[in-house]
Structures are given as structure tokens and as C-alpha cells.
Amino acid sequence: GKSNNDSKASSSAPAASASAGASAQTGSYEYKTKKDGKITIGFSQAVMNHPFRIAMVESAKKAAADLGVELIVTDGQGDVNKEISNIESLIARNVDAIVVSSLSGKAIYPAYKQVAEAKIPLIIAASGVPDDESIPYVSYVATDEVSMGQQAAQYIAKLLNNKGNIVVLDGVPESTNSELRRKGFMPEIEKFSDIKVVAHQSADWLRLPAMQVMTNILQANDKIDVVFAQNDEMGFGALEAIKKAGREKEIKVVGMDAQKEALEMIKNGGSYIMSVKNEWSTETALRLAIDAVRGKPIDKRVLLDSPVIDKSNIDKYYDPNSVF
Amino acid sequence: MNNVILELKGVSKKFGPAYANQNINVQLEQGEFHAIVGENGAGKSTLIKMLSGVHLPDEGEIIWKGKAVKLTSPHAAQSQGISTLFQEIQEIPALSVAENIFLGREPKSMGFMQWSDLFKEAEVLLRSLNIMIDPRTKMEDLRISERKMVEIARAVSIKAELIIMDEPSANLNEDELKILFDTIALLRRQNVTIVYISHRLREIFAMADRVTVLRDGKHIQTINIRDTNEAALVTSMIGRKLEEYYPAKTVESGDVLLDVKNLSLPDGELQNVSFQLRKREVVGLAGLAGSGQELVTKILFGLVKGFTGNIVLDGRSFVPHSPRQSMNAGISFVPEDRKTQGLFLNQSVKDNMSITALFKNFLTGGLINKSKELRKANSLIAQLSVRPQDPYKHVGNLSGGNQQKALIGRWLIDKYKILILEEPTRGVDVGAKMDIYQEINKLLEQDLAILMVSSELPELLGMCDRILVFSEGKMTAEFSRDEATEEKIMEYAFPR
């Protein structure tokens, strides 16, 4: 599904032009535009060691080629200070627009302000929504991680008829995504008093730790109904451990991100039954950036769809040629 | 000569721009005992390091049994049949005696270690040399002299035709010296050639066939020992005549400065030691290594705690608990092992000298006054004739004697009441020795008192007003300068 069609909510930002005054209250600001000529867009990626983040970069590169703009990618290596440095370097390079995909919540706001001060249009992609009205940006485009967590919890509750034992595997505990997904999932699942979280551990977003942690959890728990992994990678690791223990009849696994391998498993039927989609395509963000540079009016908030994908709707989402 | 086993032909070795050895031509005859003498820094150790594969000569060649050889590593030298006992103790402290002896030559069968053979062979070797050490003991659990003995055993165990010994006697007590000399005799009966470096001329005159003299890296002469005498040899070593070895004391002792009463340590390591030290007096502490004399000095400098007894310094009761506190009370200290206990080898001569005196002497407005510091360092270098005269030279690159002078220099900036000297001339050549002795006399003129621990009896006899003899933690005798003789001291030094 292409993201343009998925935009659900939006509030119009004033089109940037010399006449359209910037308003600090709404967080938008006046930025430089270019009627024609070559466009260079800077893309500050928070970290580039994760398939999801890489898929974002890859789709951005592809979109840039398709749309005929130059793209400069920087890697924040998971460190907000590096991210800020990178954004500063992009400002120094005088790019026409900057797309930021940050993990770093509020710590990145000063960099946003610097972008605005330099009058460069800023598109925030796949990061936490700035909850502070004074933070300037031109457009925000992302899936809602909290609602993804809620959706997973509701799916599990329905699957278990509101009763059963579940295991939760978190990503790197201090990462924003893990925090947001947890924030959606945990309160929602706690609403069902007969659903017990028998183990809640972290597996660092990775397959091997998930496999090891899950094996240990299996030792300690005789009855488990569902494993909820905060991403598919960890779901695969958990499934591996479950298979080794010969308990794949007993235990179902649900994950998040809807990466291709997960969708294949869902399609083939088995213990891996569901994954919540996390949009990785950056094409929308790039289009928004170009529109901003060209002075076209753009939406201030674009929420990308994050459907629950299981056997019932798998054919709609499975694309064997997808890069992620 | 057709029984020449090794020949050095025009061999030179440079460190930086300076020659440590320059155009050395020496022949070693099969089975001879060949001594090498020279001042500190004359190039003795450098020379033998070329024979043992540590350094490659820059020029010239080494002819071994008629063939020019390139000794590229100690291993290469060993496999040619050249075994070396180095000046500094060479050991792996955490490994056992046996492993140390056979390191690099472990007994094995089909590639696997034979542990039982290892210990058995080591045991046999040690016993054959009358060394009573358990081969399973770790090296670090042995005394210094015992460790040296293990090294001697190791050097012998390499079936070598040439054994090189660089100052092997420096750390040994009388018993151990006897074992060393017996071992040498044994080797000579087996027609092994021996190259022997020592600053103790008596040993050389007792054992050597021929002696080679080096000075400033140059080969001065090689001569039959019968054709020379101590005076002539020393003159040839230092390039001038040696009038007075131990300079006459120029001042009278004064009032009591230090009064030690019933100094004891638990476990009988030190038992009821009492003595006095007067102003302008030199008191020597004699005894076999580990008899308690160095515990006394270490207590005074705050290095050993938990003692009982009374110390009165300059009329006030004094309980040393740290070096700084002892320094503030007026005690200075030159430790036994300058490299590990005294010097900052990778720092300059200047920094080594000023470190103890920065606080009182070189601060201007809270910061170090570098020009003042440099001036003082230069004047000390001149006063002690440290060579080379470069305050910025790293101390680690000086020869032993010059290192010792730099270390003593540290205590000549601030004013102290007492100077403790442990082994002040260990491994120091005659010329530098004299410089040090003369410096001691000058210090006495400045009201200092000196406490000297030394294993060289002639030095104690020559320099001290009184000598205290220690044995097994007790003070067994006290001699005035006139009464003391080597025989009397040894009589009281041995356990009874």
C-alpha cells in the first residue's frame, strides 16, 4: 500500500511563500523555497544497523532517483549528539530540505530549531510526534507506535478469548520505539484481568538473544499461549526456541513491523500468526519535502496506516519483491 | 692461535649518534676465563648483548669457531652454543623454577609437555650445583639471590661452549658466591669458555686468565691477568690515576640526631634494635641479605609499618608512617634498586631530580618556575658529573652509575637531616663510585648524617664511622671505624 493513500489525519500548514507569515504557536515557520532548479534533500537517519531503518534509507534513495532529486544520507549511529552534528552539517551544506528520522524524542528538538532558523523546510519522519507546540516543523509523517501496541494487545485478547498466559519480548529497553510500543501494549493488555504476562524480558531487537531468552522462559513456564515480540526479528528467534522445545502447537507468536519474512510465515500458516505493519517507505516524506521546496501547500501531519496483518488479509500486503 | 673460539672483528654499535661500542677487536680462547672491565657506561653490557643475540652489530663481524655468524636473536645465539646470564635478573615471576629454567627448551615427547621430566631434570640440575631450591616453587616466592641462583643454573643447563656472565655476583651473599664460584670451577673443568663482567676486581684477579678493558665504548687493552695489577687496571679503566679510593672524612661527628630504641617487628623479623646516629656521622648497616638491616631503613622512611619501639629524631619522638611524613621530618632515601624503586625511567633527568623538591623550591605563585628548575638541574648535573650533561635526557637511557647519580641528586635540593643510602654503588664503576663517595663527604660538611646499607664490606669499612652488624633480625655487633675488619663483621653476620 502506498502511503499517500494511507494518510488519515492532516491539518494544513500554510504554504510557504514570502507572504505567508510563520506562526510560532503552530510550530510552523517561514522557509526558503525554490520555484525551479535542482533540489538537494538531506536525510538524517538515527541509526543504520537495523533492517527497518535501512529499508527507510533504501526507499528514500529509490524515491529520490524516481523523483529526480539529490539525496544526502547521514547516519547518527544511535547517538543523539551524532544526529545533531549530522543535521548541523546538512545545514552547513545548504541543502534545500531536511528529512529527519530520529529515535531521540525531545533531545533532538534543538536540532529542529536550528533547521528552522536556517529557513530550511523540515520533515519529521518515523520519529516521536513533537508534543511541544513550539517545536517547529513543516510536516510530520509516521505510523503511530502507541496505537500499534494497542492493536497488538487487542488482537491477542481476541485470540485468547480474554484468558491465557503471554510472554512479552521488548526491544532495546531504552529505545523510543520500544518505549512507545510498550506504552500502547501494556495498559491495553492489563485491561484483561485473566490474561497473565508470565514473562517480560528484553531481547535487544535481535534474533539470537530472543532465542536464548525464550528458551529460558520456556524452561520456567509450563503453559504459554502467545508470545508478543516487539519486532519480527525477535519473534523469529522466539519461534525458533519454541520449535526446539517442541511446543509450536501450544504457543502462537505475534510480532511487529510486518517484514517480508514474517508475512511469508503468516501466509504459509503456522505458529507465526500476525504482525502489525510499520510503514518503512520514506517516499511520502520525500514527496512532502519536494512540495515544500517548491512552495506547494502541504499537510502538517500525515499518519501512516499500521494495519494488523494476519491470515485473513495477508494477500493484500504480501509483496515478494519488497525490500523489507 | 688455532684455539680461538670466538672473535670480534671491528665490531661497533651505536645508540643514536653515540657509539656504545666502537671498533672492538677481541679474541676469546677456548676454555679461558675472560673478564671484561670498565666504568659504568663503558659498553660492557652492550658488547655481550651482541654476543648473545640481543643486539646486532652496526659494523664489523662476529666469528664463531672460524665462521662469521649473524646472531639475530637470543635463540640463535643459544643454538650456536652461547649462553648468557644477563645483568638484570631475567625471570617469569608467576612460573615455577623448573619452567623458568627450561623455558624455550621444555622436555616434550611427540610435541607434548612432559611435566614430570621437567621437574625431575630441574631437581637434578639444581642439586648438582648444590642449590637447595624446590623446582616447583614459583620464582616470585624466592629471595633475590635465590632467583639469581636459578638463573645461574639455567645458564649452565644450556649445554653451552661459551657462557657469558654480566655481573653475576652483584646480588649474592657469601654462601651463594661460593656456589657461583664452584659452578664456574666446574664449567672450567669442562673446558667451557667464560666471559665475566664484574666491578669487583678481587674476583677478577682471583679467577681470570685474561682481562679486556673498555673505556667510552672503545677497546683499551686485552691483557694477561698476570701482567697487571689492580692499580694499573683501574688506571686503564678510568683513564687516570686513582689516588685515594675512599676519601678521608673532613668533619667531626656532632650531637645525637637519631635515637632508635628497641625497634622490633612481629614474627621476629626485627628484634630490639637500638642505635644512635649523630650529626655528620656515617653509620653502616652490614649483614647478609635479609638480616633486618634494610627493615630498619624502611621503617625510618615510612615504608614498613607495624613496628614497636621508640624513635627520637632531633629531640622529638617520631613515628614514621609514610615517606612524605619522613621527608617532612628530614629523612631522605636512596632505595636499593634504582630502576624499580627510585627512578622514573621515561622522564628526564631534570624531572627525576626535581620531583621531591618542587613544593619547597620551585614554586612561584603556585606554579612551577621552570627556568629555576632547569638551572638547579644543570648545577646538580655538573656537581655530580652526570654524563651526558643533558637535563632533558631520559634517565632510562643513562648508564647505571649515572642513573645512580641522578637519583642521589634528587635529595640534594631540599635540606634534609638524614640521608639513607641503600647499596649506593651497586653496579657502579670505580670512577662514579669515587664521585659518589666525595659527594657523601660534602654532605657531611653540610651537617647531614648518613645511614648506609651495603653488601660491599670494603665500602662500609672505607666510608663509615661505625658499622652495625645484623644477623637474623638482631643487631649482633657494633664496631667503630678503627675496630672493624672484614673478618670480624663476617663473624657476627653469620647466624650462629
Place this chain on the structure above:
Amino acid sequence: MKRLNNQLPLITLIILVIVGSFLSDSFLTVKNLINLIQFAAETGIIAVGMAFVIFTGGIDLSVGSTVALAAVIAASTQQLGVPGVLGLCVVLGALIGIINGLVITKARVEPFMATLAMMAIVRAVTLWITNGGPVLKPVSASYQAIAGDAFGIPLPAIYLVVIFILGYILLRRLPFGRHVMAVGGGEETARLFGVKVEKVKLMVYTLSGILAALAGALITARIGMGEPRSGQSFELTAIAIVIVGGTYLLGGRGTIGGTFIGAMIFAVILNLMNLLDVSAYIQPIVRGLIIIIAALLISRSFAKNKKTAESA
């Protein structure tokens, strides 16, 4: 007393096991204990190489990155067949180790710095050739089988035990082991005594590289893909295992048996924390405390040994 001190790691492990069996019923079961060993496999295998490096007084910070590179190389060269892949990994690990060794012995760079730079370089190469993402080429069933079971025992557990035994033989039964200890205990002396110090160092870094690469190959077999993020901070885990196992960080002292016990201590702690569902936030604190407490106990025993030597 000295005897007791040398057994500290073992005593710690026994206490942990006893405590564990009280805390969790599932802990002291054969199945759990075997699992525990198998999960120690990768870090344990690396710890053997790290132990040899530390015995020589060095350190190897590049092992984690080597794991990652080997993991993705193994996944992307499946067409070579199992022996081919493993052979390639060995060569790769050896190559990295040799470069480390040469930089350390020939250029005389401190091991910490040499392997730190190598860590960054190898990690960058891994991300570069995989473009940061995992290698998802299918990993053959026969390759995945090397992480499977034999007679109900997981093969990784067997590998771990075998590699420790080989490490023990190398250290105690071959002269090489004595030379390793000699280099760590007194490099200059070892050289003067004819030990080929440079060669010994080169060999321990090569060994460390090979074992790290094999660990990476094993990870790929386990998870069925080439994960470039594998081995993240394994170097620190391996160092911690070696130290907790009673080895002296400055070289010359330590045992392979102790290293095995160190690996088990960490495995038991992870296992227990999972079994007891300890919060993920608390877990690092426990690990850090274990490292410091173990190091405290061990340094006491070394300090005692040294004191007796000095006062003698």
C-alpha cells in the same frame, strides 16, 4: 588459603547453582543445565581466544566485530557447502587476527589501540558489504544442522566443551602454553630465553580471530541468517568472563578451566534472571556487580601472593 583463593570462581559458581536451585524449580534440571551451556557457546568460544590473548598481557577488542563479519560471510557463501563456509570463516578470522598481530608486533602498537581500530574497521566493513541489513539468503539445512542436536545434546554445547578441552591442552600440555604464559609474565625475559615472542603473540591473536569467526559462523547456523549486528559488545563479555574466571588482566596468570567457570557463571546468571523474570533494567546492574565483586575477590588473592613474595 592460597588454594582456596585459586578456587574462588568455582566456589562462586557452586554458590550460584545452589542459590539458583532454591529460587527456581526449573533451574536444576538436566535440560536447563545443557541449555545453559549451549547458550554460553559463542561467548565461551570467544573467551578461550581472549584468555590466550590476555595471558600474553594483551587484549582483543575486535572479536565482536569479527563475529559479525563471519556471520554475514557465512550466510552469503552457502554455495561453498558446510566445510567450505567454515574453512572460509577460519581463513577470515585468521586474517583479522594476523593483521592485529602484525600491527601489535611489527608496528608495536598497544593491543588495546590496535584492536580498537580493528573493531571499528571490521564493523564498518560488515555494515558496508551488507549495506547494514541482514543477509537473508537461504541458509542450507545442512548448514543449520551444525547448530542442531546429537543424541539429544545440542551441538553448540559440545563445541564449547571441546574447544575448552583443546584450549586446556594447548595451554597445559604443549610448550606453546608455557611460552604464552612467559610472554605475559615477562616479555623481555621470554625473548632473552629464546621464546619467539612475536610469533607467540601473532599466534594468540590469530587464534582469537579464528575462534571469533567460528562463533560468528555458529550464530548464522543457529538463527538461519547472516545478522550484521551479531557480536555487539561480545568483546566486553568475553573479557569479563576471562576476568571473573580468575585470570589476571595484565597477563602471565590464569587458567582455561577458570575461564570455563567464568563462562558458566555468566550463563547461570542470565539463565536465572530469565527464569525469575527479573526486569531487564536490573539485569545489567547484576552483571556489573558480579564483575566487580569477582574482580575484588581475585585481586585480593593475587595481592596476597605478591605480598608474600615481597616480604620474603
Place this chain on the structure above:
Amino acid sequence: MEMKLGWRNRLGLMIKSHQEESLLTLLIVIIIAISPIFSPDFFTEYNLFNLLRQISYTAIVSIGMLLTILIGGIDLSVGSTMQAVGLSSILLIQNDMPVWLVVIVVLLIGMALGLINGSLIVYGLLQPFIVTLGTKIIIDGLTLVISDGKGVSGNAPDSFLEIGAGHVGSVPIPVIIMFVLIFLGSVVLNRTVFGRQIYAVGSNRLAAHNSGIHVNRIQLLVYMLSGLFAAIAGLLVAARTGAFQPITVGGGAGGMELNAIAAVVVGGASLAGGKGTVGGAFLGALLSGLLFNLLVFLDLNPYIQQFVLGAIVLAAVIFSASKRQKR
């Protein structure tokens, strides 16, 4: 003529006794000089001040790291201390503590963490590497527990944000603080008794003790200073953003501790202790910051950037090792 020779000789002497520093300076000057070839936007006031601010954190931490390395130790916990201090300062600001008090309290926290490291090393007779590895892991864990794994941000007053984000003229305040600390660090190391004692302890601990230096006290102080410098950097980062954000597992390059160690060693220090200068550490930090910045302008693949940085560190340590060898 003679005057001129003397001047040249002196310069020659200075270069000879500071080979690493001279070479780094030369390298940095060359890189800056040729930078216009890559991008006209590089050599701008905006970018150069950015660059200096970007390296200021590493440079400040490097000074503390240098001290620990000079005494033959190391401090792997500096990155974690930065994090802990960042979190503490935001939490305190949230609780309406006055800014000056927050500054004092968090700097004390940094020193306290350093004191714990120092005490374990001195009184526990432990290796600095293992102690600070352990405390690093523990501090990270505590930060995680206290922050509940979440980013924290408060309504930081402008006076607080000014510390990290403000300017004097066009010079960012962190840059000014960095240069002040570099100056103070150089003076302390070169011209005070404490500085000399640090070199002495690093060069030969036993000899230092025998020279009346309170070796333990020096060690404790050095680790406290390392904690303090990490705390200053942590405070500057927190005050820059007004928010705390845990650093997630990095994408390859090590954390702050490894960057600081690399800067110190590239700057000519020896991990064996007793050798190294503050100027060298600064230049080391500047070089890697410069390359990092420049590589963004070159538009290289980010992974190649990491490769280049690793290679530069390797080349630098090989170079300084070759100098040591010749001596």
C-alpha cells in the same frame, strides 16, 4: 642572523619534543586547506563553530581520560557518567532546583562516581579496566532504572539552556568551556606539582611513593577529575537539548569512552602511562571530529566513513608507535 637561527632552533626543538602534536596540527591544517575542493560550504564560520561544538564534548571528556591514562589507568565509565549526569540534571531541573545548584550537584555526582572508581582501584587493588567496565555497566543500568528507559525532558529554564546552547559573540559556550578547560588542564599538567606527580605516578608508582608522593591520593583525584570532566560534558549535552535521551546501541563506532581514548592516544599518549599532553588529546579529538564532519560533505556512504575513521586511528597509532620504537 644569529637571532633567527636561535628562533628556528627553538621551533625545531619544540617540534621534535612534540612530534605527535606537530604532525596532527599539520594534518589538520592540510585537511582544512584542501577542504574547499570538496565543498565550498565547509569552510564557513557556521560550520567551523559547529565543528568545534561537536568536538567539545569529546575533547572535554578526553582531558579527564588523558589524566587516567597518564597514571597508567583508563576510565571506561565516562560515557555512562555523561548519561547519568544528563539524566540527573534534567530530573533536578524538572523539580525546579535552581540552575546554579543543579550544576553543582551534577558535577558532584560525576566526581562521586569517579571517587567510586578510584576507591575500587586504589583500595580494592583492581585493574582500572575491569573496575570501570563494571561501573559502566552498573551506571547504565541505574540510568535505565531511574529513567524507566524513557527519554526525559523538563521545562528547562532559559538560563539552563543557555549553558549548552548559548553563545558569546558567535562562539558557542561549550566551545569556550572546552578551551578554558584545555588551558587549565595544560597549566595543571605542566606547571603544577600535582601535574608532575601525575606523570611520576604513571611512570613508576613505587618510585613515586618513595619520592613522598601520596600515590593513592593522586589516583583518587585523577578518577574524580575524570568523573568531573565527563559530568561537565554530560551537563553541556543536557543543557544543549534540555532533554535526556538514552543512547541506544550504536551502529558500530564505540561510545564516548572509546572516542575519548582514541583521541588521547592519537594525540600521542601512551596507554602504559607517563606520556601524553592535553594539547595532543584536543588535536586527536579535533582530527576525528573534522573527518567526521568533512565526510558528510563528501557524501560518502556512512559505513565507509566509519571505515575511514578506523583507518585514520590505526594509522595514527602506528605512527606514534614507530616514534616510540626509534627512541
